[in-house]
Amino acid sequence: MAKNAAQWDSPPTFPQTHFVDSRVYTDDAIFEEEKEKLFRPSWIIACHESEIEAPFDYRLFNHPAGVPLIVVRGDDKKVRAFYNICPHRGNTILYDPAGNAKRMTCIFHQWSFDTRGNCVDISREEQGYQKRFCKADAALREVKCEVAFGGFVWINITDNCMPLREFIGGAMDILEPYMEEPMEVFHFHKARVRTNFKLWHDTNSEFYHDFLHYFNRITGMLQPGYYERRYTPFANGHATVGSMQIQYDKYEGSKERAVGWPKMAVGGWYMVDIFPGMTYNLRTSVLRIDTAIPLGPNEVLIEFRGLGLKRDTKEERKQRVFDHNMIWGPFGRNLHEDLLAVHGQGRAMHEGTGSRWVLQGREENSTIHDEVGMRHYYAEWSRRMGRPAYDPCREGKSEPVRAAA
Amino acid sequence: MQSEQRYAIEELIYRSCLALDAKDYTAFLALCDADFHYAITTYSPELRREQVWLDHDRGGMQTLFTNLPRHNSDHSPITRHATVYTVEPGTDSEVNVVSALQVFRTQLDGGATELFAVGRLHDTVRLNEDGAKLARRTVRLETRQLGYGYHVPF
Numbered sequence: 001m002a003k004n005a006a007q008w009d010s011p012p013t014f015p016q017t018h019f020v021d022s023r024v025y026t027d028d029a030i031f032e033e034e035k036e037k038l039f040r041p042s043w044i045i046a047c048h049e050s051e052i053e054a055p056f057d058y059r060l061f062n063h064p065a066g067v068p069l070i071v072v073r074g075d076d077k078k079v080r081a082f083y084n085i086c087p088h089r090g091n092t093i094l095y096d097p098a099g100n101a102k103r104m105t106c107i108f109h110q111w112s113f114d115t116r117g118n119c120v121d122i123s124r125e126e127q128g129y130q131k132r133f134c135k136a137d138a139a140l141r142e143v144k145c146e147v148a149f150g151g152f153v154w155i156n157i158t159d160n161c162m163p164l165r166e167f168i169g170g171a172m173d174i175l176e177p178y179m180e181e182p183m184e185v186f187h188f189h190k191a192r193v194r195t196n197f198k199l200w201h202d203t204n205s206e207f208y209h210d211f212l213h214y215f216n217r218i219t220g221m222l223q224p225g226y227y228e229r230r231y232t233p234f235a236n237g238h239a240t241v242g243s244m245q246i247q248y249d250k251y252e253g254s255k256e257r258a259v260g261w262p263k264m265a266v267g268g269w270y271m272v273d274i275f276p277g278m279t280y281n282l283r284t285s286v287l288r289i290d291t292a293i294p295l296g297p298n299e300v301l302i303e304f305r306g307l308g309l310k311r312d313t314k315e316e317r318k319q320r321v322f323d324h325n326m327i328w329g330p331f332g333r334n335l336h337e338d339l340l341a342v343h344g345q346g347r348a349m350h351e352g353t354g355s356r357w358v359l360q361g362r363e364e365n366s367t368i369h370d371e372v373g374m375r376h377y378y379a380e381w382s383r384r385m386g387r388p389a390y391d392p393c394r395e396g397k398s399e400p401v402r403a404a405a
Numbered sequence: 406m407q408s409e410q411r412y413a414i415e416e417l418i419y420r421s422c423l424a425l426d427a428k429d430y431t432a433f434l435a436l437c438d439a440d441f442h443y444a445i446t447t448y449s450p451e452l453r454r455e456q457v458w459l460d461h462d463r464g465g466m467q468t469l470f471t472n473l474p475r476h477n478s479d480h481s482p483i484t485r486h487a488t489v490y491t492v493e494p495g496t497d498s499e500v501n502v503v504s505a506l507q508v509f510r511t512q513l514d515g516g517a518t519e520l521f522a523v524g525r526l527h528d529t530v531r532l533n534e535d536g537a538k539l540a541r542r543t544v545r546l547e548t549r550q551l552g553y554g555y556h557v558p559f
């Protein structure tokens with residue numbers, strides 16, 4: 001029998017760890033708090049080292065907490081990151097998303113900065129400031145920056161943050177053997193979707209939705225070993241999913257992947273979800289990286305990267321690009337399906353729609369259709385936010401109203 | 406070039422858009438030669454490199470069209486607007502055609518139309534006894550943000 005209002009609004013009959021209140025996806029105040037409590041103290045992937053290969057190469061990145069950043073390789077080859085904000089009158093210093101700049105010069109009044117964040121020129125400095133202000137007073141704001149875990153540039157905008165290695169803990173152990181060789185980004189695109197950023201990360205944290213993907217049903221779900229893939233939770237909200245053998249040749253037009261990945265069995269597939277919104281996804285021939293940049297409670301910009309090996313021959317690279325495009329490219333079969341699903345969640349789940357609860361109640365021994373990946377995320381979310389995800393506005397609804405038999 | 410030839414080439418480009426708009430893949434492939442090749446490419450200023458987003462021969466396109474109905478897709482129709490800009494002689498019986506392309510998407514509920522993508526069609530057209538056929542099409546996209554995306558190639 002369908003539910004009435006009281007029944008619909010009453011909490012699910014699961015333990016409180018097994019569902020979340022949909023206001024975690026829709027509430028403005030919660031969203032503002034997430035930027036401060038989740039994103040500001042976390043390590044975030046800004047780009048990959050291959051995007052800034054030469055000295056003076058730079059790449060811009062808008063940090064999920066809102067800060068515009070420049071990631072730049074110095075004359076000494078070291079990668080550093082700075083606010084892309086001119087200390088003079090607050091202009092954007094670099095405008096193009098990537099480039100090579102020996103001097104980073106603000107167009108407004110031509111103050112100039114080097115790749116170490118020093119101000120090296122103030123136009124008519126003496127005349128205007130006499131001895132009251134000088135270049136040393138006009139340095140850029142530097143943020144913590146490390147190249148790690150497959151050559152990715154990790155940023156932290158909080159000075160006294162937890163070290164990156166401690167933040168990641170053992171979550172990358174499953175992937176590190178496959179990321180020893182230098183990689184290269186061959187694909188980049190952004191998708192702006194009207195949905196909450198966590199709904200994207202949730203989708204990357206549960207495989208039950210393989211039912212959404214015809215490709216995965218055919219090449220994965222119907223194949224031996226599928227139900228043995230397991231989730232492993234790690235400290236700080238990260239989780240990994242182990243491999244199975246994907247039978248790519250079961251999908252018409254696809255074939256057993258011709259280029260593999262060093263040390264990995266053909267058809268292998270590993271995933272690592274990093275709190276609060278990044279995913280490493282290594283599927284035989286391609287590593288995909290998602291970085292979620294929330295723009296509002298119901299809007300997210302996702303950056304997608306596809307990587308191959310730096311040493312790829314032309315033919316190998318072509319095959320990786322082909323494999324990537326088939327499922328993960330902007331016209332790929334799986335990506336559109338995933339985006340369509342979270343777009344649908346955004347339609348049904350924003351202020352005022354009447355959406356109340358999201359179930360995360362499946363238990364299957366931490367195997368592939370268990371929803372433990374999401375539960376683990378929301379345990380960390382609740383800890384960091386100081387609000388339980390099942391009751392984030394602390395209304396204390398507790399006893400479920402059961403539907404009449 | 407004779408005006409009838411130019412007319413036939415333009416009509417081929419426009420018919421290819423009409424067929425794809427109607428998701429009439431049989432009609433679309435009927436406009437393509439046996440060795441037809443289709444690609445979507447774009448330049449990424451972020452990576453400062455060229456990207457290929459789709460790359461299929463005729464068989465690959467046929468398979469893609471067969472597979473698409475098995476997938477979950479956005480059902481809102483898209484409308485391709487092409488304008489043939491230049492037609493220039495290529496090798497032998499081939500001509501190179503550059504057209505402007507705009508793709509609009511219309512929501513099923515309420516019918517609001519939004520600009521979805523802009524770019525260019527770089528087509529190689531082969532002129533033979535049975536008229537003009539598409540030998541190669543490269544959709545050169547300017548737009549790189551496609552929201553929740555689309556399954557059917559532009």
Ligand code: FES
Pocket residue numbers: 086087088089090091106107108109110111
């Ligand atoms: S605002 Fe940058 S130089 Fe004045």
Ligand SMILES: [Fe+2]
Pocket residue numbers: 203209213334338
């Ligand atoms: Fe998916």
